[in-house]
Amino acid sequence: MTQLAQTTTGLVTDDIAVPRRRPVERTGFFGTRRATELISIVAGLALWELAARFAIHNTAFLAPPSLVAIRAWQMILDGTLAYNGWVSLQELIIGFVLGVAFGIAIGAAMVQWKPVNDALEVWISALYAAPIVALAPILIIWFGFGTSSKVAVVFIMVVFPMIISTQAGLESVDRRLLLVARSFCGSRWKTFRTVALPSAAPFIVSGMRQSVGRGLVGVVVGELFGAKAGLGNIITTASSVFDMPTLFVAVVTLALAGVLLTGILRSFELRLAAWRDVA
């Protein structure tokens, strides 16, 4: 027993454990990246304001940010921004979730069964490379002016990159881990669930981060071609009457939504990939 205890404690001195976490860099606010970013944003807005006030006087061409902010406040108060934003967000979420689910399923099927891969590969690489958003008018004709046509546009924007990132993730699996699963009598499904899918997870989440932007483009383009509500619809109606402040409110809202959604997925991605950093 004492011998056992000795060898066990010997482990800690002979095998040096790697520290749990890397030290995090922390510095003051000024002179940091954040500070430079903030200064850049303020300077950009100031330039825009000056250009709109002194260079281009016609607000039918360019509205200064101060007017955009006032218009935004009005649209928040009267509920138009919330209502139209919610319409667009719903379209985005439904289309995105469907696109991600189908993308993962199709990508996985292509990696698991070679005939599926051989049959679909040529279509997917062609459609992924094509400016697929050009199909939006057709989808509007098929599905009408309501939510479903925009969901369809988002879906086709999201599904192809998701198929491709799922494939890439599943193909990156460490063959040695597949051998471990086989040695422990792992069935095909259990091997897929316990080895292939976790290995592919970081690829899938990074695919989601890249497709959320494409999905947003899908929503706007869909709404530009024909809609009853939504941020894209605000852009169309505002531009037809040269109402620049309203148009910019919609554009800025979309930009912020893109940054926010990408950021959420980015943090999710970093958390999932944490084991890769220490490994």
Added chain:
Amino acid sequence: MALIEFVDVGVCYRRRGGGETVALEQTSLTIAPGEFICIVGPSGCGKTTLLHCLDGLHSPTSGRILIDGREITGPGRDRAMVFQSASLMPWRTVVRNVTYGLELHGVPLREAIPRAQAMIELVGLAGFEDRHPGELSGGMQQRVNLARALVIGPDVILLDEPFAALDAQTRELMQTELLRVWDATKKTAVFITHQISEAVYLADRVVVMSARPGRVKAIVPVPIARPRPASARRDPQMYAIEAEVAALIDGAHAENVAV
């Protein structure tokens, strides 16, 4: 009584440009229950192929491998492999890596975790249960690899050069640790290595293989008392057996050169 029998086992690989490579030829070997067998030989002598066939990951082209009188047709719960690279799931903690085999066998987690816990203690990793493999040293990763194989309670444990990537000191420590764990569990062990001193220190019998085609050249018994502490390495009898094995391996090389 024999637990494992290799009967005229041959393995051929089809080469990419046509033609065949004979990895193993007419290999016969009998292993008794509870025995510790080390297989040594030059690289390309088919020792990993032999081990993979025994695990059921690969089927022999000719001949049969029997375990307990039954022919091996695929991986089974009576055998467990300790892989050359630790091959741990980087996203699983130590304890969940150890439970992995049990999970694949359908053992519920509430039963698998206490069993894994006990095995983690046996291999000397108590306190590291919730770490991820990336936070462990190479030696510790191999302890997890060993625990993952032992926890399923196999009759036979197969080890494919598990300490090859470790530095010399960690390697010797791990060999002594392996013998301690093996003494505690009394499994039949088949251990592949290319290091002669490692083979002699661990084994009851050392199987020397020759290369191209791989076949059993000689079997050298190691009649040194167990348990063998680390100091047993300095035993003159150990040196004598090492010299004998080395001479056999040199002979195996010379034969290849002559051909």
